[in-house]
Amino acid sequence: MRHLGAMGYLVESGVDEYMPTNYSISLSNPSIASGYLVACACTSAAAMKFHEFARERAWKNPTDASDTSLMYAYGTDKHLFAWLECQGYATEFNQLMVGYHLGRKSWGSPGGFPVQERLIDGAIVGDEVPFLVDIGGNVGHDLLQFKLHYPDAPGRLILQDLDTVIGQITDLDPSIIRMGHDFHNEQPVKGARAYYMRSILHDWPDKVCVTILSRIKEAMKQGYRLDMMMMTLLSSEERTEASWRRLIEHEAGLKITKIWSDGKSAEGLIECELH
Numbered sequence: 001m002r003h004l005g006a007m008g009y010l011v012e013s014g015v016d017e018y019m020p021t022n023y024s025i026s027l028s029n030p031s032i033a034s035g036y037l038v039a040c041a042c043t044s045a046a047a048m049k050f051h052e053f054a055r056e057r058a059w060k061n062p063t064d065a066s067d068t069s070l071m072y073a074y075g076t077d078k079h080l081f082a083w084l085e086c087q088g089y090a091t092e093f094n095q096l097m098v099g100y101h102l103g104r105k106s107w108g109s110p111g112g113f114p115v116q117e118r119l120i121d122g123a124i125v126g127d128e129v130p131f132l133v134d135i136g137g138n139v140g141h142d143l144l145q146f147k148l149h150y151p152d153a154p155g156r157l158i159l160q161d162l163d164t165v166i167g168q169i170t171d172l173d174p175s176i177i178r179m180g181h182d183f184h185n186e187q188p189v190k191g192a193r194a195y196y197m198r199s200i201l202h203d204w205p206d207k208v209c210v211t212i213l214s215r216i217k218e219a220m221k222q223g224y225r226l227d228m229m230m231m232t233l234l235s236s237e238e239r240t241e242a243s244w245r246r247l248i249e250h251e252a253g254l255k256i257t258k259i260w261s262d263g264k265s266a267e268g269l270i271e272c273e274l275h
Helices: 002-006 022-026 030-041 044-048 050-056 069-074 080-086 090-100 115-120 141-149 206-219 241-251
Strands: 010-014 017-020 130-135 156-161 176-180 194-198 225-230 254-260 268-274
Touching (some): 030 044, 050 069, 069 080, 141 156, 206 225, 241 268
Parallel strands (some): 130 156, 130 194, 156 176
Antiparallel strands (some): 254 268
8 A cells, every 4th residue: 555655546644544546536437447457457468578579570560450469469369359358358348438438529519520511411311211320339329429419310320339249238229220240341231321430440450441441332322421530459550641541542442521620639530432
């Protein structure tokens, strides 16, 4: 306890008496606590052994999703998300993703992306018509926020993620359709008004991203949208605007309509459509 006090994690208020700090109190938040479990229990070796991984590959930038530092460190052929599941930490990862949204504006919040003008106006109306597909949307945080702001949006709201993630959902508006789907495979929902991904492509190298984008492109309808929010475990990379344009326009064959940013958030929204 004294060591924790000396490190500033607790306040020593008397002899063998301690008070919590904001930091230690934060650990009682399930999302933050889950983050430490995910980071330390089954992924930390990827960072600790990265120097060995990189040295054996002549210090080249890792771009192969089937050859990552995590796979090297743990002697597995599983990618991060499959690894978390087999180690029993998929629930903690989902809880961590809940925390990721805390304090962040939803992409559809008033004053941000103009949902009414860009998506709702001109949309085909119908109970069976797909309106918005959230690809890799975890347990539905973004769709819940979207429905809160736009309860009368036309058509169906569809949440897609792996079957194991969808199966863990315990509380979701019943009007939101749950669908098990691996975004590496063919997109089963055709012609939605918009397909949305948040912090998905930054997890993957360019070659895999082109496949993911191609699956969506095949399902898109002319004039409709793909909206992506972007923000080393996966041999992925954080990209510059020029890198995004090269990936999306030159390699995946989509057209970037506009990059939206409020100037305050670390995230921006890339709006794309078919050529």
